Amino acid sequence: MIDYKGIIDNLRDEDIIHLMEHFGVRNYKNTENAIIFPTICHNSNIEEASLKLYYYKDTHLFYCYTECGGQSIFKLIEHIYQARGQEYDWYKDVFLPVLDCSNFRELKNSESYHQLRDNYRKKNREINLPEFNKGVLDVFFKIYPEQWIEEGISKETMEKFGICFSFSQNKIIIPHYDAENRLVGIRGRALDEWEVENLGKYMPVQIEKKWYAHKLSLNLYGLNETKENIKKTGTVFIFESEKSVLKMEDFDCINCAVAVCGSTLNKFQINLLVKECHPRNFVICFDKEEKAGEDKYFSKLYKMCKKYSLYGNFSFIYDTENLLDMKDSPVDKGEDIFNKLLSRRVIVNAD
Numbered sequence: 403m404i405d406y407k408g409i410i411d412n413l414r415d416e417d418i419i420h421l422m423e424h425f426g427v428r429n430y431k432n433t434e435n436a437i438i439f440p441t442i443c444h445n446s447n448i449e450e451a452s453l454k455l456y457y458y459k460d461t462h463l464f465y466c467y468t469e470c471g472g473q474s475i476f477k478l479i480e481h482i483y484q485a486r487g488q489e490y491d492w493y494k495d496v497f498l499p500v501l502d503c504s505n506f507r508e509l510k511n512s513e514s515y516h517q518l519r520d521n522y523r524k525k526n527r528e529i530n531l532p533e534f535n536k537g538v539l540d541v542f543f544k545i546y547p548e549q550w551i552e553e554g555i556s557k558e559t560m561e562k563f564g565i566c567f568s569f570s571q572n573k574i575i576i577p578h579y580d581a582e583n584r585l586v587g588i589r590g591r592a593l594d595e596w597e598v599e600n601l602g603k604y605m606p607v608q609i610e611k612k613w614y615a616h617k618l619s620l621n622l623y624g625l626n627e628t629k630e631n632i633k634k635t636g637t638v639f640i641f642e643s644e645k646s647v648l649k650m651e652d653f654d655c656i657n658c659a660v661a662v663c664g665s666t667l668n669k670f671q672i673n674l675l676v677k678e679c680h681p682r683n684f685v686i687c688f689d690k691e692e693k694a695g696e697d698k699y700f701s702k703l704y705k706m707c708k709k710y711s712l713y714g715n716f717s718f719i720y721d722t723e724n725l726l727d728m729k730d731s732p733v734d735k736g737e738d739i740f741n742k743l744l745s746r747r748v749i750v751n752a753d
């Protein structure tokens with residue numbers, strides 16, 4: 403397993419400055435205990451960002467005093483892409499830049515790292531995602547996590563979608579297939595608190611020094627299982643996370659869900675849907691994000707629908723009645739609430 407903490411602890415102050423400059427930071431204050439940067443973690447415009455993002459030299463962690471709180475360099479870089487609305491690939495755009503800056507020589511000079519990097523670069527030029535051998539999944543256990551059962555995902559559903567468990571990594575394992583049932587990636591839901599806080603809940607999985615990462619923007623999770631249903635009903639529900647697809651499987655209604663595994667929907671994914679199951683109705687079912695009194699998120703979803711409205715009827719779920727908690731997916735409060743949200747969704751018409 404990769405020693406993330408080791409990588410973080412081996413970053414020198416000049417590495418951090420170098421990385422921040424890479425993201426356009428020009429002014430910062432270097433004090434005895436901390437380096438103080440503009441808050442690019444939540445500001446897409448550096449000019450508007452105040453100097454309230456502290457990097458503490460002893461802990462090697464960042465703290466944003468305006469909004470985001472504590473974050474590792476890995477999390478921070480993800481925040482930067484998210485604030486700018488840029489698509490990113492965790493392995494190539496987050497992990498490698500940090501590794502390249504870190505003096506974590508042991509890993510950097512190892513053959514597997516170079517091989518990994520070269521393979522990855524080669525793969526990225528192909529539009530068809532490379533396939534992994536399904537046999538690799540045999541190292542995991544067919545044990546279904548209690549947390550997910552409590553949330554309403556049945557064992558049958560987990561079995562159908564190949565969910566399993568890794569004791570050595572303390573992760574729920576989620577195999578990702580493409581529409582043709584090829585294994586294209588394996589992601590893990592971390593249960594270790596340090597990892598969740600500092601690296602994120604969902605990450606690609608590594609097995610015996612090999613990463614099973616894939617470009618999430620070139621696939622739709624669940625499509626292999628739900629495309630026939632989408633064909634039948636003519637409607638697709640597009641969610642952010644894998645879990646929402648699993649939850650819908652246990653609803654009474656027929657499962658027409660896919661997940662983008664991020665917070666954007668791109669043209670490649672729309673084309674994939676059109677090619678595989680040509681839906682007429684596209685319903686965006688992203689997590690609840692809007693802060694009270696704001697309309698930034700509404701505009702983001704509206705624009706997203708508008709952009710693709712020539713492909714079909716676009717609409718999006720937007721909770722104005724507090725049926726959901728913040729960060730909830732529209733299926734998190736059960737089928738009745740989902741149906742309520744669905745009936746009140748925002749329809750976006752083509753011009």
Ligand SMILES: [Zn+2]
Nearest residue numbers: 443444466470
């Ligand atoms: Zn921030």
